[in-house]
Amino acid sequence: MVIIGGILMASYAPRKAPLGVAAALLVAGALLLLCAGVLLVSLKDFSRTTFLKVFKWAIFADLVTAAMIEFAFVRDHTNGASLFIVTCMLAVFTLSVPTTIAFTVARYAED
Amino acid sequence: MTDTVKDVASLMSDGPPRERAKIQVVPLKGLPIAAAAVVFVTLAIAGNWQWALVFCHVAGGGLWTGIDLFVGLVLGPILGRLSIPARAEFSARFMPKMVIIMPTVVMMTLATGFQIARKMGNLYAHSPNHPWLIASFCVVGVMAVIALGILEPANIAVLFEMNKLVPNGELIGRLMKRFIYTAGITGLMQIATLIIMTRVATQ
Numbered sequence: 620m621v622i623i624g625g626i627l628m629a630s631y632a633p634r635k636a637p638l639g640v641a642a643a644l645l646v647a648g649a650l651l652l653l654c655a656g657v658l659l660v661s662l663k664d665f666s667r668t669t670f671l672k673v674f675k676w677a678i679f680a681d682l683v684t685a686a687m688i689e690f691a692f693v694r695d696h697t698n699g700a701s702l703f704i705v706t707c708m709l710a711v712f713t714l715s716v717p718t719t720i721a722f723t724v725a726r727y728a729e730d
Numbered sequence: 731m732t733d734t735v736k737d738v739a740s741l742m743s744d745g746p747p748r749e750r751a752k753i754q755v756v757p758l759k760g761l762p763i764a765a766a767a768v769v770f771v772t773l774a775i776a777g778n779w780q781w782a783l784v785f786c787h788v789a790g791g792g793l794w795t796g797i798d799l800f801v802g803l804v805l806g807p808i809l810g811r812l813s814i815p816a817r818a819e820f821s822a823r824f825m826p827k828m829v830i831i832m833p834t835v836v837m838m839t840l841a842t843g844f845q846i847a848r849k850m851g852n853l854y855a856h857s858p859n860h861p862w863l864i865a866s867f868c869v870v871g872v873m874a875v876i877a878l879g880i881l882e883p884a885n886i887a888v889l890f891e892m893n894k895l896v897p898n899g900e901l902i903g904r905l906m907k908r909f910i911y912t913a914g915i916t917g918l919m920q921i922a923t924l925i926i927m928t929r930v931a932t933q
Contacts, residue, residue, distance in 0.1 A: 622874055626867045629844065632853050642822045673886065676756060680833060683768060687841050694775055695848055711755060723883035724890050 620648030621708040666728035677717030685709040739894045755889045760830035783842045790838030803914040
């Protein structure tokens, strides 16, 4: 969802993108991430130690990527509501990718 | 591939667990190189440094496309014909390096590419290259979903599994199948990128 939203925002740059569509995609992405979080917390037979170990490393890498993308948008004078939506999209992206990676590893862990 | 999965499973469960060197999932020696690339790209964007932007975009993009196509079309079929122990030994050395290399070259390519497009006016609606750039955004979006959602989790999971005392060969085979199934799509996307970028550069 946020990748589609990001493509939409980038395709309108340096003009102002239609924020309604981007905001709707952001909300949808955030809701899906929230569902994933709730489902993860409710899992019983699951290695949370391995999940957190992998999550830490993966989020570090994704934070660097997200910071780079944010920096590029700020450098291009994106501001106001557009910048807010881009930042929120990056936050959802930064949380969802490490969650996917960490879950894939942790579901097969033995501890 | 099903014979391979069976072979891996039997190889992995025969006899007592063997002592193997622990695989470093993230090769720490590669982190300074990745960090240097990040710093260089940041400086290039901050200073609007034309040469550095083009260098990072061309070098990063060339490496990204080259590695993807070479691994998918050349290494992949060769690996499929190797014995299981040879395949496991190659993967144990190769996959950790990909964990560092691929995100770095992708970051270099995309961050500087956007800046170059803005600088050259290709992002404006009236630019003849605008539709081509939108196409490249879509191509990159597809590759991002495949790489971040399917391949990278499988890559890390395989490395963790190989570090276990008795790795589950069937699981490793199942996870590695993702690379085979997505190789066609990513190969197509990379060829599309080559067509788009050469079109943009010559238009």
